[in-house]
Amino acid sequence: SQQGEEDPQALSIQEGENATMNCSYKTSINNLQWYRQNSGRGLVHLILIRSNEREKHSGRLRVTLDTSKKSSSLLITASRAADTASYFCATDGGTDKLIFGTGTRLQVFP
Amino acid sequence: DAGITQSPRYKITETGRQVTLMCHQTWSHSYMFWYRQDLGHGLRLIYYSAAADITDKGEVPDGYVVSRSKTENFPLTLESATRSQTSVYFCASTPGISYEQYFGPGTRLTVT
Secondary structure, three states, rough: OOOEEEOOOOOEEOOOOOOOEEEEEEOOOEEEEEEEOOOOOOOEEEEEEEEEOOOEEEOEEEEEEEEEOEEEEEEEOOOHHHEEEEEEEEOOOOOOHHHHHOOOEEEEEO | OOOOEEEEEEEEOOOOOOOOEEEEOOOOOOOOEEEEEEEEOOEEEEEEEEEOHHHHHHEOOOOEEEEOOOOOEOOEEEEOOOOOHHHEEEEEEEEEOOOOOOOOOOOEEOOO
16 A cells, blocks of 8 residues: 555646645655656656654755654745646655655646 | 666567566666556555665565666566556666665556
């Protein structure tokens, strides 16, 4: 079964708006990662947040982690049409492998 | 070419045939992974390898075989392909468990 579950499954917004995606997971983790996948392409790593971190920023991306609630959120500020993609969270479950969620499909309209 | 590559990019085969998907990385990363991606299931781990000659099962290993005789290569073999193995297969590598994974471009496999 999936370790991480993203919410919502799909999100449509206008350019310039912020997009927020959530991820919930089931077991303790060492770190949580977010990836992006453009249609028909491989996944690209966005950001990694360790279990002892609460918030991390990278450009227009902001990731938060709440280990007590076993949840994380990815915020993309000032979205662009080029941000249209699927976004996946992945957790290690304290092991040496990642388990991916089913993803959030983000559509940003010009 | 630097990076991680997969071949072939597209493959059509018949039920019962043996198929091997290749994955090659140039970074000498210790870890390599095989995933399959299907609608509604996201990415599911098939097999992974922590180093040459060390492999372990993931979530959906049945019907697949892997080997890793060299650090840079991690082939995935479908011994007797079934229609349920129609999928997009991604290979990935990472230097360690606390680092990001680097993904290949994927192989789209159709089993008829």
